Amino acid sequence: MATLAGVSPGTVSKALNGRGTLRPETRLRVQQAAEQLGFVANAAARSLHSGRTYTVGMITTDSIGRFSIPLMIGAEDALGAGQMSVFLCDARDDPIRERYYVRTLLSRKVDGIIVTGRRTETRAPIGPDLPVPAVYAFTSSSDPQDCSVVPDEADGARRAVKHLLAIGRRRIVHVTGPEHHHSATVRATAAAEALAAEGFEPASMTLYGEWSEAWGRQAAGILLSTGAGIDAVFCGSDQIARGMAEGLREAGRDIPRDVALVGFDNWDVMVQGCRPALTSVDMDLEGIGRTAAELLLAAVNGDPVHGLRALPCRLVPRASTAVPADPGRRT
Amino acid sequence: MATLAGVSPGTVSKALNGRGTLRPETRLRVQQAAEQLGFVANAAARSLHSGRTYTVGMITTDSIGRFSIPLMIGAEDALGAGQMSVFLCDARDDPIRERYYVRTLLSRKVDGIIVTGRRTETRAPIGPDLPVPAVYAFTSSSDPQDCSVVPDEADGARRAVKHLLAIGRRRIVHVTGPEHHHSATVRATAAAEALAAEGFEPASMTLYGEWSEAWGRQAAGILLSTGAGIDAVFCGSDQIARGMAEGLREAGRDIPRDVALVGFDNWDVMVQGCRPALTSVDMDLEGIGRTAAELLLAAVNGDPVHGLRALPCRLVPRASTAVPADPGRRT
DNA sequence: GAAAGTCAGGAAAACGATTGCCATGACGTT
DNA sequence: AACGTCATGGCAATCGTTTTCCTGACTTTC
Numbered sequence: 001m002a003t004l005a006g007v008s009p010g011t012v013s014k015a016l017n018g019r020g021t022l023r024p025e026t027r028l029r030v031q032q033a034a035e036q037l038g039f040v041a042n043a044a045a046r047s048l049h050s051g052r053t054y055t056v057g058m059i060t061t062d063s064i065g066r067f068s069i070p071l072m073i074g075a076e077d078a079l080g081a082g083q084m085s086v087f088l089c090d091a092r093d094d095p096i097r098e099r100y101y102v103r104t105l106l107s108r109k110v111d112g113i114i115v116t117g118r119r120t121e122t123r124a125p126i127g128p129d130l131p132v133p134a135v136y137a138f139t140s141s142s143d144p145q146d147c148s149v150v151p152d153e154a155d156g157a158r159r160a161v162k163h164l165l166a167i168g169r170r171r172i173v174h175v176t177g178p179e180h181h182h183s184a185t186v187r188a189t190a191a192a193e194a195l196a197a198e199g200f201e202p203a204s205m206t207l208y209g210e211w212s213e214a215w216g217r218q219a220a221g222i223l224l225s226t227g228a229g230i231d232a233v234f235c236g237s238d239q240i241a242r243g244m245a246e247g248l249r250e251a252g253r254d255i256p257r258d259v260a261l262v263g264f265d266n267w268d269v270m271v272q273g274c275r276p277a278l279t280s281v282d283m284d285l286e287g288i289g290r291t292a293a294e295l296l297l298a299a300v301n302g303d304p305v306h307g308l309r310a311l312p313c314r315l316v317p318r319a320s321t322a323v324p325a326d327p328g329r330r331t
Numbered sequence: 332m333a334t335l336a337g338v339s340p341g342t343v344s345k346a347l348n349g350r351g352t353l354r355p356e357t358r359l360r361v362q363q364a365a366e367q368l369g370f371v372a373n374a375a376a377r378s379l380h381s382g383r384t385y386t387v388g389m390i391t392t393d394s395i396g397r398f399s400i401p402l403m404i405g406a407e408d409a410l411g412a413g414q415m416s417v418f419l420c421d422a423r424d425d426p427i428r429e430r431y432y433v434r435t436l437l438s439r440k441v442d443g444i445i446v447t448g449r450r451t452e453t454r455a456p457i458g459p460d461l462p463v464p465a466v467y468a469f470t471s472s473s474d475p476q477d478c479s480v481v482p483d484e485a486d487g488a489r490r491a492v493k494h495l496l497a498i499g500r501r502r503i504v505h506v507t508g509p510e511h512h513h514s515a516t517v518r519a520t521a522a523a524e525a526l527a528a529e530g531f532e533p534a535s536m537t538l539y540g541e542w543s544e545a546w547g548r549q550a551a552g553i554l555l556s557t558g559a560g561i562d563a564v565f566c567g568s569d570q571i572a573r574g575m576a577e578g579l580r581e582a583g584r585d586i587p588r589d590v591a592l593v594g595f596d597n598w599d600v601m602v603q604g605c606r607p608a609l610t611s612v613d614m615d616l617e618g619i620g621r622t623a624a625e626l627l628l629a630a631v632n633g634d635p636v637h638g639l640r641a642l643p644c645r646l647v648p649r650a651s652t653a654v655p656a657d658p659g660r661r662t
Numbered sequence: 663g664a665a666a667g668t669c670a671g672g673a674a675a676a677c678g679a680t681t682g683c684c685a686t687g688a689c690g691t692t
Numbered sequence: 693a694a695c696g697t698c699a700t701g702g703c704a705a706t707c708g709t710t711t712t713c714c715t716g717a718c719t720t721t722c
Contacts, residue, residue, distance in 0.1 A: 008672050013710055020711085021669065038460075040438035044375040044384065045708035048677045053375065055439075058419075064400050073395055076421055085435060088389075088419040090407055104416060107371035108386075129369075213604045239600070269570070269600070273544045339702050344680055351681080352700065376678035379707045 005033035016041065047109065056296060057087045057105035059098060059126065061117035061139065064090055066267065067285060071116045071137050074289025082297060084111070102127050112296040115139065116289075120150055121182040133299035137292035138285070140308055147299065148308045149292040151283035153183055154190030156313030160234045160262040160281050161194040163315050167323075169232035169260050171203035175219045175244060176236025179208040187236055187264065203230050211236070216243020224251050230259055232321075238263035238270035238280055245274050245320065261320040276319035283313050336364035347372065378440065387627060388418045388436035390429060390457065392448035392470065395421055397598065398616060402447045402468050405620025413628060415442070433458050443627040446470065447620070451481055452513040464630035468623035469616070471639055478630065479639045480623040482614035484514055485521035487644030491565045491593040491612050492525040494646050498654075500563035500591050502534035506550045506575060507567025510539040518567055518595065534561050542567070547574020555582050561590055563652075569594035569601035569611055576605050576651065592651040607650035614644050 002009045007030060014020035015030035033039070047053040056079060060068045076086050087105060091098035105113060112132050117123065117139040125141045126134060133147070140148035164172050174191045177184040188206045195202055207222065209215035216235065220243070223230050233248075235241035241263030245255055253259050255276055263271065266282035288311055295305050333340045338361060345351035346361035364370070378384040387410060391399045407417050418436060422429035436444055443463050448454065448470040456472045457465060464478070471479035495503050505522045508515040519537040526533055538553065540546035547566060551574070554561050564579075566572035572594030576586055584590050586607055594602065597613035619642055626636050 009709070010673080010711075011671055013708095014671085017710085020671080023670065026670075038437075040434055041710095042379070042708050043439045044378045045677085046710075047375045048373070048379060048679095048708080049710050051677080064404060069395050069400060072419070073421060076419065080421075083435075085439065086419050088403070088407065088417050090404060090411075103371060104414075106369075108374045108416065239604070242604070273570070273573070340679070341681075341703075342701055344678095345701080348680080352698095354700065357701080372680095373678055376707085377680075379678080379709095380680050382707080 001033065001037060001039050004037065005030045013041075051109075053109050053111055054084045055087060055108065055110050056084055056293075057089060057101070057108075057110040057113040059089045059091055059101055059105075059113060059115050061091050061098065061115065061123065062093050062119070065118050067118050067138060068116050070285035071289035071292075074286035074291075075114055075116075075137065075293040076289075077286070078290040078293035079297070084297075098126065102130075106131065111300045114289075114292055114296055115141075116292075119182065120153060120186075133296060133304060135292045135296040135299070137288050144308070145306050147295055147305050149288050149295065150308065150310050151285070151288060152310035152312050153186045153283070155310070156264065156281040156283060156315075157187040157190035157234070158194040159313060159315040160264070161191050162198075163279070163317065163321060164232040164234060164260055164262060165195075165198055165200070167256075167260060167321055170200060171230050172200070172232040172234060173203050173207065173223060173230050174234050174236070175207040175209070175216065175223075175240055177209065177211040177215075177240070181211075184208060184236055191234055209240070211239060213239050213243035213246070216240035216245075217247040218243075220244050220247025220251065224248070224253075232260040232262075234262045234264075236264055238265045238267045238274070238278060241278055241280070241320075242270050242274045245276075245278070249275065256319070256321050256323050260323075262315075263320075266314075266316050271316075271318060274320065276322070279318045279321040280316055281313050282316050284311060287311060332364065332368060332370050335368065336361045344372075384440050384442055385415045386418060386439065386441050387415055387624075388420060388432070388439075388441040388444040390420045390422055390432055390436075390444060390446050392422050392429065392446065392454065393424050393450070396449050398449050398469060399447050401616035402620035402623070405617035405622075406445055406447075406468065406624040407620075408617070409621040409624035410628070415628075429457065433461075437462065442631045445620075445623055445627055446472075447623075450513065451484060451517075464627060464635060466623045466627040466630070468619050475639070476637050478626055478636050480619050480626065481639065481641050482616070482619060483641035483643050484517045484614070486641070487595065487612040487614060487646075488518040488521035488565070489525040490644060490646040491595070492522050493529075494610070494648065494652060495563040495565060495591055495593060496526075496529055496531070498587075498591060498652055501531060502561050503531070503563045503565060504534050504538065504554060504561050505565050505567070506538045506540070506547065506554075506571055508540065508542040508546075508571070512542075515539060515567055522565055540571075542570060544570050544574035544577070547571035547576075548578040549574075551575050551578025551582065555579070555584075563591040563593070565593045565595075567595055569596045569598045569605070569609060572609055572611070572651075573601050573605045576607075576609070580606065587650070587652050587654050591654075593646075594651075597645075597647050602647075602649060605651065607653070610649045610652040611647055612644050613647050615642060618642060 002012050012030055015027045089101040113134040115126055116137045122142045123139050125143045136148040140150050174188055207219050233244055241261055248259055255261050263278045263280040266280040271278040271280050333343050343361055346358045420432040444465040446457055447468045453473045454470050456474045467479040471481050505519055538550050564575055572592055579590055586592050594609045594611040597611040602609040602611050
């Protein structure tokens with residue numbers, strides 16, 4: 001490279017990076033030679049000198065899934081714009097594998113690490129005394145000094161309930177996943193509190209089950225048989241909501257006229273496949289990924305942020321809540 | 332590091348890498364010091380000397396989606412076992428962005444590049460005269476000299492048809508996505524040929540539409556209204572099949588007794604959410620990703636493989652084809 | 663016409679690990 | 693006792709780039 005342009009390596013560096021004082025002519029000659037050879041500076045050599053690699057590691061604790069992907073897209077978005085590359089590591093919920101990946105990432109001298117997962121639950125930090133900053137996205141670290149970015153699931157549940165109240169529904173039930181699941185209890189509690197705050201009681205106890213369509217259908221049967229006179233169901237996931245929609249429809253209930261329905265996750269195939277199209281709570285996973293990446297960059301640049309940051313959810317209204325029961329209280 | 336163990340840097344290297352002739356005692360001392368300091372060799376410095384980075388780039392031409400992820404998991408699996416790390420790049424179908432990513436990957440001196448996408452269609456090579464090997468997974472390169480690993484979609488379609496014939500169905504229809512979509516036509520053609528090969532005619536023309544549940548429901552209506560006396564439907568995707576199942580069920584048809592149903596993709600949420608559970612064709616995306624990674628490693632190690640490699644599909648039977656119409660010809 | 667000042671670009675050290683070669687010292691052998 | 697041999701581990705070059713310092717040539721000015 002240096003020989004083709006007839007200059008020294010040092011001059012090549014200056015020419016391509018816009019440093020030093022060079023004749024415009026020389027600079028151009030070097031640039032053209034680089035172009036011709038398809039020359040790109042060796043990142044390893046560069047980082048050896050600068051101490052920065054412009055690289056971050058991304059560890060998913062769980063097999064890359066529906067939640068992790070939008071997070072990654074968001075993060076890659078925020079980082080890619082800043083010329084950084086992402087090392088993808090799938091730790092598969094295996095602590096050994098995770099430690100191994102952390103080691104690898106550290107040996108590659110990543111500038112920082114983003115930790116994501118499938119659950120919003122708190123998890124143990126990826127390691128004590130890391131030489132680089134780490135940010136937890138979607139999951140949060142059990143160390144309050146760590147930086148975590150999570151969805152405000154309680155906020156999402158409140159939005160769902162308020163939306164149902166706003167369209168005039170009063171007899172609202174919450175059907176969700178297993179009681180031992182963090183998200184299920186957080187959402188259920190927030191939903192109950194939101195109802196209570198407006199002076200209403202839940203139409204029945206929260207129904208805990210699984211995160212599946214089958215449970216949604218089953219729960220529909222339970223609700224119909226108890227004759228509770230439900231006029232709205234807030235489901236803990238879009239899959240449950242979809243099963244619920246099927247169960248209610250097959251029992252002759254009209255959605256949203258007889259029963260309004262709100263899901264959670266705003267998962268495209270579910271909300272679109274549902275009949276009618278499903279109103280749902282969106283956790284803005286891309287936004288969480290983006291925010292996490294931005295906070296990581298800030299930490300890398302010397303402005304670390306500590307503690308938990310909960311991002312608000314967004315309610316996406318669709319046909320399943322489109323007709324107000326009480327014409328006097330339109331949305 | 333060297334000072335803690337009281338030896339020279341060269342000796343540290345020898346001790347940790349098992350090279351040179353050292354006293355076992357010295358080796359141990361160095362290893363313990365490394366352990367104590369959490370010392371891991373700087374990968375950049377190492378690769379500078381060795382010329383290898385033990386890193387591969389992975390470019391998805393399309394936003395990371397349902398197809399790309401299993402591919403990545405498979406690839407990461409095959410590579411991770413060999414101590415390699417993966418750079419994830421999402422080119423979002425933007426050629427400019429893609430070229431930029433290729434440049435970045437080359438500057439990072441990746442040992443090789445895997446190119447994946449959402450469609451099985453042929454695409455232009457990521458670049459001429461790459462200094463490192465590239466393997467195309469799921470998509471294929473238009474240059475026949477390039478190495479591509481794709482699912483054998485025709486094989487999948489044949490398996491679906493043969494399965495339906497094996498359970499005694501004779502009046503089979505194919506309902507699939509848009510006619511301009513490569514996968515749709517390949518699968519449709521193969522299905523028709525498989526039928527013809529066994530001496531049967533399709534019960535009606537292939538119905539082209541969209542890759543959606545709504546189209547599946549609509550197609551069910553079309554089939555029922557034409558009164559074609561269908562006894563099986565092979566759908567080009569699980570989403571179409573699920574819509575079809577709903578449409579048929581609501582018209583009073585029993586699946587699989589009246590009409591057997593086969594989908595394509597074996598997408599868990601769809602095949603499980605479908606009632607009854609959907610028999611589907613699995614393209615073994617993880618296997619494709621794994622194979623691609625293995626071929627890439629082979630190329631990196633000097634054994635390049637050229638040309639297209641099509642991996643067979645797998646039929647996963649479930650309830651939607653569980654009851655043979657003709658007791659005499661059980662599966 | 664000579665001293666001072668400018669400017670372009672080369673020389674070399676540094677980054678951190680690897681590795682071939684060499685120096686040192688402890689033995690054994692004659 | 694002198695020499696040879698082997699084990700051990702240090703030295704220094706190397707990888708490719710950046711960056712600091714410095715030199716040499718040219719211009720300017722009195």
